Amino acid sequence: MQKAVALKYDYRSAPTVTAKGSGLLADKIMQVAKENNVLLHQSPELVEMLSTLDLGEEIPEALYLAIAEIIAFAHSIKSHQW
Template sequence: MKKAIALKYDYSTAPTVTAKGSGLLAEKIMEVAKENDVVLHQSPELVEMLSTLELGEEIPETLYLAVAEIIAFAHKIKDHQW
């Protein structure tokens, strides 16, 4: 079953979980992200780890590097869009 996690990062604190779900809810999360030009990244392993967090919860320090790489990748993609 498809799962999705949405994170918010405001550059002042650790990224926080803003949405999560599976099945139809996961599809809706991804649909809203696409409508808002949010870069999507697929990592089943990371989604599994993040899905244990509650809404509004900051990601744990053990995931900082993995999430930072994704954020940097997303910025790079957005900077090169026409």
């Protein structure tokens, strides 16, 4: 079953979980992200880890590097778009 986790990053503290779900809810999370030009990153292992967190919870320090790489990649893509 499809799962999705949405993160918010405000550049002041660690990213936090803002939405998560599976099945139809995961589809809706991804649809809203696409409609708002939010980069979707597919990593089943990372989603599994993030889905154990509560809404509003900051990501654990062990995931900082992985999430930082995704954020940096998203910024590089956006800076190259017309």
